[in-house]
Amino acid sequence: MSISVKVGSLITLFVVLAAYLYRKQANDNLNDRMGHVLSGLLRAERKVPQPKTRVALGFGSCSDIFVDALSVINGLNLLPPETPEHFDSVNSTEQLAKLAAYFFQHGAAAERYVSNASLFQTILDISDSIQGRRWNLGGNAPVMANRMALEGLDVLLGARLTNNLASSLAPNVKVTGKTTSSEEDVHIILEYKTGEKWGRYVSPRANRLILHSDNSNPYLQSLEDFQQELKTFKPSLVVIGGLQMMDNFPFEEGQRLERLHKLQNLLAQVSPSTKIHFEMASFTDSALLKEIYTTVMTHSDSLGMNEQELPNLVGLLTHGRITLVSESYPRVATVLDQMRLVYNKMRKSHRTGRKLTRLHVHTLAYQAILTTKSSSWKNTMSAAAKASLTAHRHVCGSSYIDVLKSKLIMDDSFARSVSDSTDKINFLENRPVSCWDEDDYQICVAPVLVCTNVLQTAGGGDNISSAGLVLQL
Numbered sequence: 001m002s003i004s005v006k007v008g009s010l011i012t013l014f015v016v017l018a019a020y021l022y023r024k025q026a027n028d029n030l031n032d033r034m035g036h037v038l039s040g041l042l043r044a045e046r047k048v049p050q051p052k053t054r055v056a057l058g059f060g061s062c063s064d065i066f067v068d069a070l071s072v073i074n075g076l077n078l079l080p081p082e083t084p085e086h087f088d089s090v091n092s093t094e095q096l097a098k099l100a101a102y103f104f105q106h107g108a109a110a111e112r113y114v115s116n117a118s119l120f121q122t123i124l125d126i127s128d129s130i131q132g133r134r135w136n137l138g139g140n141a142p143v144m145a146n147r148m149a150l151e152g153l154d155v156l157l158g159a160r161l162t163n164n165l166a167s168s169l170a171p172n173v174k175v176t177g178k179t180t181s182s183e184e185d186v187h188i189i190l191e192y193k194t195g196e197k198w199g200r201y202v203s204p205r206a207n208r209l210i211l212h213s214d215n216s217n218p219y220l221q222s223l224e225d226f227q228q229e230l231k232t233f234k235p236s237l238v239v240i241g242g243l244q245m246m247d248n249f250p251f252e253e254g255q256r257l258e259r260l261h262k263l264q265n266l267l268a269q270v271s272p273s274t275k276i277h278f279e280m281a282s283f284t285d286s287a288l289l290k291e292i293y294t295t296v297m298t299h300s301d302s303l304g305m306n307e308q309e310l311p312n313l314v315g316l317l318t319h320g321r322i323t324l325v326s327e328s329y330p331r332v333a334t335v336l337d338q339m340r341l342v343y344n345k346m347r348k349s350h351r352t353g354r355k356l357t358r359l360h361v362h363t364l365a366y367q368a369i370l371t372t373k374s375s376s377w378k379n380t381m382s383a384a385a386k387a388s389l390t391a392h393r394h395v396c397g398s399s400y401i402d403v404l405k406s407k408l409i410m411d412d413s414f415a416r417s418v419s420d421s422t423d424k425i426n427f428l429e430n431r432p433v434s435c436w437d438e439d440d441y442q443i444c445v446a447p448v449l450v451c452t453n454v455l456q457t458a459g460g461g462d463n464i465s466s467a468g469l470v471l472q473l
C-alpha cells in the first residue's frame, strides 16, 4: 500500500470520527435540553398537592380492541382507493376503504358508526385474529373515571357495564345502575404510525380510526340512575363525555333530542358549587353538535378537546357547520386564536345555563389551558404541565419518561396570535410552561415531550383531560 493511500484512509477516518463526535455533541445538547424541559415539567406537576375530592362521570362504556390498521386493511383485502372520500357512516367495504384513506392521508383522528352489522362483525373477527391486538376497557367516561381514581379521587361512573368490564375498573369507582349480562358494545381502534404507507397514501402522523356499531351507548341508558345518585354523591365536578356515540346512529324521530333534553335537565339541576366539564369528541353531524351545544355545552363551566375538535366547534360557532379535517400540527398562535374565539362567543351569547370559565385544548405538540381569572379553577400552570406529561406517559405506555424516547416539536418561540407575529413568547427550557394574562383570563401553554415509541394514541385525550382537571379542583 502506498503512503498516499494510507494518508488518504487516515484522513477519511478523521473525517468520519469528527462527524461522529459532532453528531454525538449535537445529540447530547438536544438530550440536555429535553432533560431540562422534563425536570421543569415534573417540578410544575409536583408543585401542588392532589386534591382529595369527589368526581362523577357519564356516559357509556365499551370494550376497545386496539389493532394495527394496515393489518386489518390487508386482512379485509381492501385496496387503496383511487379517490379518498368522506362518509358520515360506513356501510360497505368500498366506503370503508375510501374513508380510511381520507383520514389516513391527513393523519386525522376519526370515529365512525358502521351501519352494516355483518360488515362490522367481519372487521371485528379479522381484528381479533391479528397478532399483537389488545383488548381494553373503553369509552370516554370509564377511561376518565379510572384515571381520576388512579389520582386518588372518589369516583361515580354513570354507565351500564357487563361483569367483564366492571372488573377492569379501579376499586374506588362506584358504578350507577345495574350491571347487565347482555352483550357489550365493541369499538375497533385501527392504529397507524407516522410514515406508514398504504399504496400511494402516507400517514403524516400517528393516529387512529375508530369504528363502532353501538346499540346501547347512543341512548345514554344510565342517565336516570346517574341523576338519582348525584343528589347524594355531591361531587365537586361532573364530567360529561361519550356523546359522539349518538353521531349517525339511526334514532327514531325525536328520540335523540329527547335524551339530550333529559341530560340538559340533569345539568340544570347540578348545584352551582359543583363544576361541569364537557369532553368533546369527533362529530360529523352538525345538527347533533348544535343540539349538544345548546343542551350541554352552554351548561358547562369547562370544555376539553383536541386540535381537530376545536376547529369543529369554531366552524359550528362561526358558520353553523363542522369542519371535517384540519391541520394535524396547528401552530400555537392558530389554536390560541381559535380558543379566544370560542371563549368570547360562548361568554357573550349566553342566555341560560353557565358561563364558560375553562377551555383545555390538547394537541400532539403542546397543551393549552385558558381559565377565567375570577373563577375558582386553581393551578393552571401545574395542570398544563401534568396534562403534557400525561400525554407522553399515555402514548409511550410508561409512567417513567425517557428523554431518549422523546422529541420536542414545538418551536423555540411562538406568536400569541396570528394577527401579530412580533408578539412572541420565548420558550424557556428551565421554565417550560408559559403563562400570561389577557383580558379577564389567563392562558398557560406547556410543550409535550412527544413520545417517539408509540404504544397507543386512543384514550389519550381522556387521560390528558382528566390529568389537567384533577389539579384544578
Ligand SMILES: *[C@@H]1O[C@H](CO)[C@@H](O)[C@H](O)[C@H]1NC(C)=O
Residues within 6 Å of the ligand: 091, 115, 116
Ligand atoms: C347502504 O348503502 C346503500 C347504497 O349506498 C344505501 O342504499 C343504503 O341505504 C345504505 N344503508 C344504510 C343502513 O346506511
Ligand SMILES: *[C@@H]1O[C@H](CO)[C@@H](O)[C@H](O)[C@H]1NC(C)=O
Residues within 6 Å of the ligand: 091, 092, 093, 116, 118, 119, 120, 122
Ligand atoms: C354489508 O356488508 C356485507 C359484507 O360484509 C356485504 O356483503 C353487503 O353488501 C353490505 N351491505 C350493504 C348494504 O352494503
Ligand SMILES: CC(=O)N[C@H]1CO[C@H](CO)[C@@H](O)[C@@H]1O
Residues within 6 Å of the ligand: 142, 143, 144, 145, 146, 147, 390, 393, 394, 395, 397, 398, 459, 463
Ligand atoms: C398514562 C396513563 O395514565 N394511561 C392510562 C390511561 O387510562 C387508562 C384507563 O384508565 C389506563 O389504563 C392507562 O394507564
